[in-house]
Amino acid sequence: MLIALAAAAFLAGVTGSWSPCGFSMLTTLAPGGNGQGRRGSALGLAAFAPGALLGGVASFAGLALLGHAVNAGGHGALPALAGGLALLAALAEAGNVRVRPQVRRQVPERWRFVMPFPLATFAYGVLLGLGWTTYVLTLAVWVLFALAFALGDPALGLAAGLAFGLGRALPIVLLAPVLDTPGGRRTVAAMAERPGILRGLRALDGAALAACALALAPTAAARSRPLGAPAADPSTGAGYVLWHVGDRGSILLHGGARQALPLPDAAIGGHRFAAHVARSTVVVAPLGTRARTYTATVPAGAALAVSDRWLAWRRTTHRGDRLYALRFGAAGERPRLVAASGGRTSLSRPALAGDRLVFATAGPRGSTVVLADLRRRRRRTLARAVEAQYAEPSLLGDRLLVVRTTACDQELVLARVGGRARRRVLYHAGPLGARDESHEHGYSRQGSEPTKCHPERPRARSILWSTALAPRAAYVILLTGGRGRLLRVPR
Amino acid sequence: MPSEPAGARLADAAAAATSRRGFLDRLARGLMAVTGGAAVARAVKPGEAEAFHFCGHIYTTASCPHPTGIPRVDLHGYPLRAKDGRRVDDLGRLVDHRGRPVDERGRLLRDPDGRVVPEAPRTRICLDGIPRRYHHRTYLDGTWHRCCGGHVRRLIDCCSYSKVRINGDASLTGYCYQGRRVFCVMYYQTKVPC
Numbered sequence: 001m002l003i004a005l006a007a008a009a010f011l012a013g014v015t016g017s018w019s020p021c022g023f024s025m026l027t028t029l030a031p032g033g034n035g036q037g038r039r040g041s042a043l044g045l046a047a048f049a050p051g052a053l054l055g056g057v058a059s060f061a062g063l064a065l066l067g068h069a070v071n072a073g074g075h076g077a078l079p080a081l082a083g084g085l086a087l088l089a090a091l092a093e094a095g096n097v098r099v100r101p102q103v104r105r106q107v108p109e110r111w112r113f114v115m116p117f118p119l120a121t122f123a124y125g126v127l128l129g130l131g132w133t134t135y136v137l138t139l140a141v142w143v144l145f146a147l148a149f150a151l152g153d154p155a156l157g158l159a160a161g162l163a164f165g166l167g168r169a170l171p172i173v174l175l176a177p178v179l180d181t182p183g184g185r186r187t188v189a190a191m192a193e194r195p196g197i198l199r200g201l202r203a204l205d206g207a208a209l210a211a212c213a214l215a216l217a218p219t220a221a222a223r224s225r226p227l228g229a230p231a232a233d234p235s236t237g238a239g240y241v242l243w244h245v246g247d248r249g250s251i252l253l254h255g256g257a258r259q260a261l262p263l264p265d266a267a268i269g270g271h272r273f274a275a276h277v278a279r280s281t282v283v284v285a286p287l288g289t290r291a292r293t294y295t296a297t298v299p300a301g302a303a304l305a306v307s308d309r310w311l312a313w314r315r316t317t318h319r320g321d322r323l324y325a326l327r328f329g330a331a332g333e334r335p336r337l338v339a340a341s342g343g344r345t346s347l348s349r350p351a352l353a354g355d356r357l358v359f360a361t362a363g364p365r366g367s368t369v370v371l372a373d374l375r376r377r378r379r380r381t382l383a384r385a386v387e388a389q390y391a392e393p394s395l396l397g398d399r400l401l402v403v404r405t406t407a408c409d410q411e412l413v414l415a416r417v418g419g420r421a422r423r424r425v426l427y428h429a430g431p432l433g434a435r436d437e438s439h440e441h442g443y444s445r446q447g448s449e450p451t452k453c454h455p456e457r458p459r460a461r462s463i464l465w466s467t468a469l470a471p472r473a474a475y476v477i478l479l480t481g482g483r484g485r486l487l488r489v490p491r
Numbered sequence: 492m493p494s495e496p497a498g499a500r501l502a503d504a505a506a507a508a509t510s511r512r513g514f515l516d517r518l519a520r521g522l523m524a525v526t527g528g529a530a531v532a533r534a535v536k537p538g539e540a541e542a543f544h545f546c547g548h549i550y551t552t553a554s555c556p557h558p559t560g561i562p563r564v565d566l567h568g569y570p571l572r573a574k575d576g577r578r579v580d581d582l583g584r585l586v587d588h589r590g591r592p593v594d595e596r597g598r599l600l601r602d603p604d605g606r607v608v609p610e611a612p613r614t615r616i617c618l619d620g621i622p623r624r625y626h627h628r629t630y631l632d633g634t635w636h637r638c639c640g641g642h643v644r645r646l647i648d649c650c651s652y653s654k655v656r657i658n659g660d661a662s663l664t665g666y667c668y669q670g671r672r673v674f675c676v677m678y679y680q681t682k683v684p685c
Contacts, residue, residue: 232603246603303604316606344590346609362609364590386623387581389611405611407558407583432592433583436573438560439544447544447553450657450675451560465602477603481594484603 001215005147005156006163008208009060012131012140013052013167015201018191019135021107021128025172026188028112029121030179036117038177045176047122049169055129056165057158060148064157067149068455082143082150083216086209089143093206096199099136106134129165137198140205147212152455224427227253227475229485233303233349234468234475236396237268238287241468241475243486250275265301269352270308276300284311284328294328296335307352310374312338314349314359321347323359325374338372349466353395358382360390360402369393369402371417382417396469403464403476407431408453410464412476412489426474427489430460546639547646548676552665553658555616555649555675556624558583562677564647568615568631576680580611581620616677617649627651629674633666638685645679 016022027033029048031041067078107127111120127133131141144164148157178184190197227241228251234243241253242261250266252259266275273287282298284306294311298304302313312325320342324335338357341347345363352358355375361368366386372379382400383390393402398418404411412427435456438448462478469475472491477484543549545561554562558581561573572579579585584592584600590610592600600608614620621629630650636643650667651674662672 230603244603344610346606362611364610364612366612367609386612386614389582389609391609405582407581431583433559433572433579433585435583436560438554440546440561440573443544443546445544447548447551447658447676448560449553451554451557451562463600463608479602482601482603482605 001151001212002156002159004208004211004215005144005151006159008140008205008212009056009144009160009163010167011201011205011208012138012144013056013164013169014171015138015140015198015205016128016131016136016168017171018198018201019137021124021134022137022168022172023188023192024106024109025121025124025128026176026179028124029172029176030184031177032180033176034112034117040117041177043118044121045173047118048125049173051122051125052129052169053125053162053165055126056131056163056168057129057161058126059130059132059145060161060164061154061157063145063148064152064154064160067152067157068154078150079147079216082146083213085146086143086213086216089139090206090210090213092139093202093209096202097139099139101136101142103132103134103136125165125169128168129161131164131168138202138205140209143209143212147216224487224489227486227488230483231477231486232484233267233466234477234486235267235269235305235351235394236468236470236475237273237306238271239470240268240287241470242266242268242273243475243477265304267304267306269306270354272306272308274304274306274311276302276304282311282313292329296326296328298324298326298335303349305350305352305357307354309355310352310357312350312352312357314347320345323347323350323357325350325352325357325372327374336374338374339370348392351394351468353397356395358393358395358400360393362389362391367391369400371395371400380418391464392466394467394469396471399469401426401467401469401474403467405432405464407433407435409457410460412464412467412474414469414474414491426491427464427476427487428457429462429464429478430457432460432463434459545678547637547644547678550663550665551658552648552656552663552673552676555621555657555677557616557677562616562675564616564677564679566679568617568647568677569613570616578613580613582611584611586610586613617647617675621649621651621674625653625657625674627653627674630667630671632668632671635666636681639678639680641684643681643683643685645681647677647679648673649675649677 029041029044031038034040107124148160230246232244242250244250247264249262249264252261263275268287271287272284274282274284277283279300280297282296284294296311298313299315302315305312310325310327315322323339325338326335327333345361348360350357350359357372357374359370367389368381369383369390371382388404388406391403398416400415400417402413404413409431410429411425413423414426415423438452439445462480465477465479467476474489474491476487478487558570558579559572563571563573565571570579577585587593590613592608602608617629632650635646648665648667650671652671653674656662657675665673667673
């Protein structure tokens with residue numbers, strides 16, 4: 001988003017050079033255009049460029065701060081609306097549609113006579129950098145303002161402002177000193193007499209806006225879609241997705257085709273399918289391959305996970321939760337206790353990827369995500385938190401998917417196991433508890449800042465619950481009143 | 492907090508002057524003055540405490556971070572939901588007396604398998620939460636009581652030796668002792684009518 005927004009802002013700034021003010025600046029800042037000579041021109045340019053940057057930052061960062069303050073916040077309908085607007089404007093730019101609304105104003109010519117020249121050019125720079133005080137040559141300016149506000153991210157606003165200011169300043173700074181040369185004159189003539197150049201620039205503006213719209217599209221719910229309800233405990237493998245539908249059985253989805261299975265306790269992983277077929281008997285069968293079938297003794301009601309080599313399950317007893325793993329195919333292999341919890345701490349459903357098992361713990365002392373290497377019999381805590389709770393992780397290759405809940409929101413997080421790569425939030429939902437305004441009604445907001453969330457989101461109706469990870473999508477259960485529905489979120 | 496410096500008093504006075512309650516206070520004082528009670532008006536502070544971001548709190552120190560926003564706590568410093576005084580955990584969920592998450596009607600939250608969803612920590616706002624987040628030890632020293640919403644409210648300063656308060660500027664003495672200063676504030680609402 002940062003790159004797309006900055007590129008669009010830069011191009012919009014450059015396009016502004018074709019405005020009456022842009023041309024005026026070119027001629028005014030040229031060595032022969034101000035009566036100050038080459039030195040005066042250089043001083044003027046040195047003042048004009050920071051002014052343009054300052055103006056750009058004031059407009060874009062100001063709008064972003066405003067958006068941040070009113071919790072436009074980058075989520076919900078506003079960014080989606082701004083994205084839609086960007087797409088429309090992209091089409092309009094490609095079609096060279098007349099710019100509306102238009103600001104039919106110019107920088108005050110008087111200033112160059114009544115002010116010291118550098119001060120006047122600095123002020124001109126500020127006005128041009130602001131973007132909304134003089135003629136606008138591209139719709140991108142208005143759309144970028146809307147985006148800065150809707151995203152409500154001051155860092156993005158700052159970047160867009162600097163890029164816009166740079167776009168406004170750079171053509172002038174590069175061209176004005178050589179304006180009196182034959183090359184400079186040819187360039188200005190081309191600018192003035194070849195409308196195709198401006199049209200081409202506007203088409204570029206359109207492309208950059210389309211890129212912004214595209215970058216906005218992956219945010220949150222817009223691209224996620226529900227797959228079914230009721231639903232619980234999804235798992236994935238070999239292009240299949242499987243989820244439970246209560247006590248009735250499971251649904252197996254492959255290539256758009258759904259198959260209802262009369263197996264309420266089932267899981268898939270790697271190229272395997274595992275299901276309780278009788279009380280205490282689990283069958284592990286191949287999924288789309290001709291591999292062997294195994295049976296294992298697993299207590300009824302245990303939450304299953306399977307990979308190409310391992311079967312794992314969580315069993316809940318009166319003493320707490322227990323996680324077991326069994327390597328199938330090896331003669332004499334017995335179930336191995338991987339983790340146990342007692343008291344008020346609970347263990348999540350296990351998830352397997354190859355020889356690795358991942359699970360979360362949660363309780364009054366905090367929450368962890370633990371990775372167990374079943375082959376090497378080693379364990380590693382991937383994440384630990386007291387003020388956040390991790391739930392129902394899943395694993396695919398070196399990618400971990402987990403639900404992270406805080407007092408401010410719920411996130412479906414995709415991270416690299418053991419890597420420094422930045423974690424990505426694939427899906428957001430509001431907090432589980434209703435948040436108040438952080439100040440009492442009729443009282444000032446002063447002093448409420450440290451206890452606020454940034455951004456403040458409305459309370460979610462659903463709990464983000466169990467997850468599954470596939471190469472191109474993540475799956476998460478949205479739990480409302482004990483009933484789940486499955487959501488597919490593109491990665 | 493009787494020992495606030497003059498600058499803070501000025502700032503607070505300015506803020507009070509801009510609030511609705513500040514206006515009502517000035518109006519009440521004016522009426523008293525008109526009716527010959529000017530001296531009394533100068534001496535008497537409003538019974539229903541006015542000013543900043545929650546009732547009873549005066550001066551500018553900000554709230555301690557609280558899972559649902561307004562920093563209401565129980566007698567032991569654990570978080571309560573401000574609007575009804577029900578227990579909440581660190582995730583802001585309503586919880587029962589054992590710390591298990593419940594819905595608005597008090598029913599346990601369960602997953603599709605019928606398991607109760609996992610508990611989360613429930614942290615004392617000042618004594619545990621602030622040290623964990625801001626890495627300095629905190630203390631509960633003195634308190635003050637005011638009448639808020641028809642009940643007596645205890646205003647609690649979360650004290651530490653930090654010279655910087657949660658607002659990010661210089662901390663004030665408030666009700667803190669032995670060189671400690673107010674880091675952030677919270678309150679406990681009693682059931683005592685006033």
